[in-house]
Amino acid sequence: MTTPSRGLLLAALAGLTVLRLIVAAWAPLAPDEAYYWVWSRALAPGYLDHPPMVALWIRAGTFLVGDTALGVRLLGPLSVAAGSLLLADAAERLLPGRQAGWRAATLLNATLLVGAGAVIMTPDTPLLFFWVMSLWALARIAIGGGGGGAWFGVLGLAVGLALTSKYTAVLLGAGIGVWLLLTPAMRPWLARPAPWLGLVLAGLVFSPVVLWNQAHGWAGFLKQGSRVGSWSPERALTFLGELLGSQAGLVTPLVFAFCVGGIGLAARRAWRGRDPAWTLLAVLTLLPTAVFVQHAIGDRVQGNWPAILYPAAAIAAAGLEGAVWRRLFRPALALGFGITALVYLQATLSPFPLPARLDPITRLLRGWPGLAEQIAMVAAKDRSAFIAADQYGTAARLAREPAITLPVLATEQRWALFNLPRAPVTERQGLLVRSLRRGDDVDRSPWAEIDEIGRVSRDNGSDPIEGYRLYRVRVRDTGTPIVVLPRLAPQQAGGILAHD
16 A cells, blocks of 8 residues: 655645634534533533533633634644644554554544544543543553653643543543553553652642532532443343444444454454553553443443544554455545545535434534524513523523523523522513423422413424423522523624534
């Protein structure tokens, strides 16, 4: 297989990054992204759902280019570009002489998982970057040579930042420990101070998150830790099937086959020779795989969770040899990038008129300005003083809509953990927006009065996406947290390119 020139590869990566920045600027924000944007306006060392790194990245992006869709997502495409270079360098060091660097980087970039993750800002975005950064440092340690002790410092910093991105990074720390124990050539490090100092550094970086949890009743740890106790073995076959199907779809079928083949190759090489490089790749793929399979026996695994195992899997896949793998390499890239391109088109221009029930992109991204206009009209007619929502994504998404000029209130127990202004108790009435999917069993405790007065719909043209009940409400003076969400400045409310 002909190796592309370094200049051509860098040009391709630059072009891909520019494309991702355009998509990031053009596509409307998803409700979860709007929710993380609220985090960025109320910075804290922790939140109920995740550690704070995604909020810090959004705050940095909006500081640089404004409070727009591009600002929210800016560091996504840039971090994937930087991570691709780190991954290529790690692959070249772990598997020298195999053209592994560019092959691993292109395989990973060809996945829909990374392609979509580059243009949608979630906690997985910084997690994946710092995971790759850790792998880059581990590659330097694995191959030996000078400076090994110093690289444990880089590794400790990267692991700490990964933990500050998402709690799933605990699997990274566990994998490093297992690798050092299983690999004879690496065990001498355990008698030296460098790995332990790296561990201390990771702990120091992560310590603000721990202290925040301690001060808030261990809320974040308990929320994520509760998933471990989920147990529905009677549905295990369903959950395992969903896990396999989601990974084949999100990684794209042929790239997924390469990753599975690479993991198998790494496992065989690690078993036979305990080679540091192959053992590292085996541990960082098989350990997360085992955890997710175990979880799927008792509960559903979300499709994005296993993203962490694919950087190492892509490097291992770059080591596959044989005529079949050589013939499949270019088709795998073409299929992966082709699927991702179609998703980009649908997210930005929506050229494919699919019913909303069959199009997850439409269900997430479309119809919010029209919904906001309907709500604003009802609120004006009913002389409402505020708009409220009892679902965090809906509340956050409405808070970014310019058609809504009234204060937007959010009411859920999670908001008690935010440093946001509390809604004052007032006799003035407002409008509560509640999705029909949540049923009519509305929580009445925050409201002194509540009466249903109508319904509106979020639509994609003439295709209904989701219906909402509207209630006339008055705030009750109770312990239920009701907070006032941040809003966009008027000149920024529409974004630079984001549209619907």
